[in-house]
Amino acid sequence: MPKYFAGCDLGSTTGKAVILNASGKVVASALIRSKIDPIETGREVLEMAAGQVEGLDVRDISYLVGTGYGRNEVPFANENVSEITCHAVGAHYMDPGVRTIVDIGGQDVKAIALNDDGSVLEFAMNDKCAAGTGRFYEAVVRTFDVTLDQFSELSLKAKKVVPVTSQCTVFAESELVSLLYKRHPPADIAAGVQLSVAKRVFTLARRVGIRPKVTVTGGCSKNKGLVKALEKVLRVDIVNLGMDPQFMGALGAAVIALRKQGN
Amino acid sequence: MKQPVSLPRLINDIVDSPISPLVDKAQEADRKAIAYTCSFVPEPLLNVEGLFGVRVRAPGVSGTPMADTYLSNVICSTVRSILEFVLEGTFSSINGWVFTASCDHMRRLYDNLDYLEHPDFIHILDVPHKRSEAAVQWMREELSMLAEKLADKFNVVTDDAALSRAIDAHNEYLALMRDISDLRKRDHPPLTGAMFQALIAAASSSPTDLIIPHLRVFYETARNAPGIDDYRARLLMAGSHCDDPHYIRVIESTGALVVGDRTCTGSIPALAPIDDEGDPLTVLARRSLSNISCPRMMEEFDTRVEEIIAAAKEFRVDGVVLETMKFCDTWGVEASPMINALRKAKIPVLRLEREYSLGSEGQLQTRVQAFMESMGK
Ligand code: SF4
DSSP: OEEEEEEEEEEEHHHHHHHHTSSSOOEEEEEEEEOSSSSHHHHHHHHHTTTTSSTOGGGGGGGGEESSSSGGTTTTTTOOOHHHHHHHHHHHHHTTTTEEEEESSSSOOEEEEEEEOEEEEEEEOOOOOTTTSHHHHHHHHHHHHHHHHHHHHHHTSSSSOOOOOOOOOHHHHHHHHHHTTTTTHHHHHHHHHHHHHHHHHHHHHHOOOOOEEEEEESGGGGOOOHHHHHHHHTTTTTEEOSOOOGGGHHHHHHHHHGGGGOO | OSSSOOOOOHHHHHHSSSSSSHHHHHHTTTTTEEEESTSSSOHHHHHHHTTTEEEETTTOOOOOHHHHHHHHHOOOOOHHHHHHHHHHTTTTTEEEEEOOOSHHHHHHHHHHHHHHHOSSSSSEEEEOOSSSHHHHHHHHHHHHHHHHHHHHHHHHOHHHHHHHHHHHHHHHHHHHHHHHHHTSSSSSSSHHHHHHHHHHHHTTTTTTHHHHHHHHHHHHHHHHOOOOOOSEEEEEEEEEEOHHHHHHHHHHTTTTEEEEEEESSSSSTTTSOOSSSSSSSHHHHHHHHHOOOTTSTTTOHHHHHHHHHHHHHHOOOSEEEEEEEEEEEHHHHHHHHHHHHHHHOOOOOEEEEOOOOOHHHHHHHHHHHHHHHHHOO
């Protein structure tokens, strides 16, 4: 039986798993929405990923690294590593030129500065508040009554940006409602939302220093409107990693697992 | 992490209650409890016969809605939390209060307490921002006024002989805490940082003479205990107010071991022995000005950095955690250059900004774990 190495990232909103073969190629990946019980999320997402490799049972994975909020709960894991290190390792694995990562997840925003060898030089992280995270977008799209993709597209159609001052998830909802009542074009308000999140990321990223190449990871990386707003405020191009950026944490964990191969 | 020793139950009880049960006990014996909030207050002056000092804490405070209306929510949350408890009546058995004008936030606490509660005894010490000889004389005058006021109000003796006795007694406590602190220098310290912080918090919020026997029992057990050998990294805690052992417990739940502290509520350098020669008030004034590492003291930045570097060497730590209270102006100004200076000295630093009460444990763990990983631990 060939050897396989896996990473499992149990985040606040989704669970992700990535499996590598012994030569470091991604052979499987899976993503599910988090359940109440993280152990169940972990088990299910790992089984989904293992199911993509013929004859592979989760228990036969040679080394498994857990990461994310639920990292202590990943079933069968050999060890756990913080998501900050994992995102760094994952992004560096895909593109060794990356020096700054902005990770926008379900309830966290992080900025990570990398050394040339891909190790973490410095990081900054938001506090308790969920402003500018996946949770925030959930509230926003509820107000607009669209899907996140539609919202992202909408924001790209803006003619100008209507400033949205409130970054607080709770207050933003009522501010958006009143802006919509004032008959501002929804696209312009949507662009305002993206800008307000990008500005928050800007402050955080400034704390670690913004050095190209810059990339965005985590669930919100798929929000094209946000990525565009980030490029504008950070004044850099955001590089595409060639793999779904939402998997970077799980990929990094799998790479760490692969590196443990000799041990 | 396997922990070879555990804390006596009484210590844990004290840590989790705003008023130590030993305070009630001392008050039953007709001694008066004098509350204080800041390290600049010289404890021996409050520990003369008939009185005892209590450093107030606000364990278990859940939100500060009342305090926020009198202060504002951009005031340091240590201050807001204490005021909240004052307004809830938690501290109403306290007999007197002594503040220092250590920072503006503390001054606002004094103002509000005075205005809202009219305590029977309340005093604020003016503390100079420098350490010069003139500053020591100024501080001595301040202490002398307080000594007189305490004597008048509580009918106690605060003359030189009484102060010398209080200093001797306090030195006994300091020596014991230094012995416990020294155990943390071992390769395998028998106690965690959370335990040490619990001992300090319990001791400073209880009458010293009543807590010493309990500390001694702990020391005797700990010094012969095997020691913790499965930690990932040794850390030093530096920064502002941290009287909550649970905060350190969360940090240590990642496998880190906090082996030394340099916070104003922690161990060093305020555990150094107090001079027992010379005019007691001058000795106490000098000690207040020179043994407390607080960024409010101007012109002392380099000394504070050097103290941390020296402690990092002494306790052989892998990195320093600089925890600062949100909205604290003095630490707000100090933290960035301090981080740069420590990094220049090749010491890895993690900055944690925090509120008084513990929240977002998961994020705190992630930060500490990532910090250790970045050091290759
Ligand atoms: S933490 Fe800062 S603001 Fe709070 S009391 Fe201390 S010096 Fe003042």
